[in-house]
Amino acid sequence: MLDDTSDGYITTDGRRIGGVLMEMRNITLRFGGVVAIKDISFDIREGEIRAIIGPNGAGKSSMLNVISGFYHPQEGEVLFEGKPRPPMKPYQVARQGIARTFQNIALFNGMSVLDNVMTGRLTKMNAGLLAQGLWYGKAEREETENRIKAERVIDFLEIQHIRKTPVGRLPYGLKKRVELARALVAEPRLLLLDEPMAGMNVEEKEDMSRFILDVNDEFGTTIALIEHDMGVVMDLSDRVVVMDYGKKIGDGPPDEVRANQDVIDAYLGVAHD
Amino acid sequence: MPEQLLFAMEVTLNGLMAGVMYSLVALGFVLIFKASGIFNYAQGVMALFAALTLVGIMDGQVPFSHLINAIFGTEVHNFGWHVPAFLAILLTMVVMVGFAWAVNRFVLRHLVNQEPIILFMATIGLAYFLEGFGDLMWGSDIKKLDVGLPQGINTAIDDVTFNLLGYGFFIDNLDIVATVIAIILVTLLVLFSQYTKQGRALRAVADDHQAALSVGISLNMIWVLVWSIAGFVALVAGIMWGAKSGVQFSLSLIALKALPVLMLGGFTSIPGAIVGGLIIGVGEKLFEFIVGPMVGGATENWFAYVLALLFLVFRPQGLFGEKIIERV
Helix, strand or coil: CCCCCCCCEECCCCCEECCEEEEEEEEEEEECCEEEEEEEEEEEECCCEEEEECCCCCCHHHHHHHHCCCCCCCEEEEEECCEECCCCCHHHHHHCCEEECCCCCCCCCCCEHHHHHHHCCHHHCCCCHHHHHHCCCHHHHHHHHHHHHHHHHHHHCCCHHHCCCEHHHCCHHHHHHHHHHHHHCCCCCEEEEECCCCCCCHHHHHHHHHHHHHHHHHHCCEEEEEECCHHHHHHHCCEEEEEECCEEEEEECHHHHHHCHHHHHHHHCCCCC | CCHHHHHHHHHHHHHHHHHHHHHHHHHHHHHHHHHHCCCCCCHHHHHHHHHHHHHHHHCCECCCHHHHHHHHCCCCCECCCCCCHHHHHHHHHHHHHHHHHHHHHHCHHHHCCCCHHHHHHHHHHHHHHHHHHHHHHHCCCCECCCCCCCCCECHHHHHHHHHHHCCCCCCEHHHHHHHHHHHHHHHHHHHHHHHCHHHHHHHHHHHCHHHHHHCCCCHHHHHHHHHHHHHHHHHHHHHHHHHHHCECHHHHHHHHHHHHHHHHHCCCCHHHHHHHHHHHHHHHHHHHHHCHHHHCCCHHHCHHHHHHHHHHHHCCCCCCCCCCCCCC
């Protein structure tokens, strides 16, 4: 729909993937003399689960930060919904409908789980200051609607039992889930997950994988995620970009990528014979 | 009733009202601290600057007149008009919003993600700058501020209590007005921070900058908003204290009285600032009344600080402050 050159594809499990939602064109990002990302192009299609993988220091997080506006590339172009995107501040990107989570979890520790999730709806509130303060008219309708949406996501991610708990007191795995809830409640066009499984045990990883699949299935959310754990990603994603030392060394469906010699070398090391 | 007890009641009442004045100043600190984790050393000077600006505008003073006269050899001092108090307050508020914008544009924006201590140092610099700037703009002579607030003893209360108890309570009209205004101000602030989108965004920014950005909050917008509100609170405090004891440099020192209030109430709590102010107000007046004569008086100078010190030892987060939870 968004791209004339292609109408998408059908996944192995029979889901229909749409046109290009986001396209990165020849992105190069430098920090002083260090090149974090070197001339990388790839796209993210509507409805798809797209993974970016690579060893530590490959530039995955930098790439995610480019998409979410925390970094601005020196070269290249970012296209969102078919239109080139001017350099934007992170909050402007968020308002465009790109929500994200962070590798090291960025939550509002002093607030309850519910309040944290409600902040995800901030961009959807338009009522006047006075109306909000007095809880009147449009403000009341908006708040009720936002609350319903928040509760739905909370139910969906199975965190009802901790709704009123201050986030600072939660264990790591639940914090990750709350962060996902906050991103999800914004009803994003694109959901960015930065190492959603990092530091989790096997059970928690399985839970998180299930939630990611369910979110994609239930809400039709387009998801781009970063992982360095190959195993989880391969089961989860429709297409995978592999990065190493800031360069793209592979791009395609998991099976194809897994067979790619460059990828194997990057992960297992090359035998110098 | 024995005269001593009545007198103690009067002292308590006066203490409560003095406490409200402390709370007014402390509120400005709490607002900025909540929203940005910055202890704004310049809050007292902001109150002074706001009061100076208000007087200057009302009297039709030419801003920077000394500077202009020195450079161009002119002799301008006054526009020769008088601006009504209401309009002057509005104009002063515009100046304070402009100040908030400038602070954000020229100071805070360059210090994003810096340590709190660095931001604190920046506000010390800001305090000295603003102090000098205020002098340069409006002159350093002591000014009288009269925005038409009632002053002097409230005769109604004096009469009623005299007839009922045989002892007239001395309550200053200005203190009554200050109390009413403080109550209105606090109600508005609580409504704002608890029930509006901007209030929620403000709490979010205070908690985590990165997370706030990721849910679509503009840090610049929030900071200008918060400093504007702090400017407004400074203006109200400046009017009250200025009306009480004149607009002069010592007005900026009221900030020092706000410190113990904050330690008592907690740096992050609006109700805490109120209750802390009241406790200190009443406490220091009663202490002076009861213990003062035994130690030769002048206990008001140190009572608040000793109380704050005790709190720091036994309850560092204050009465209402958020307990610091750290998972390890």
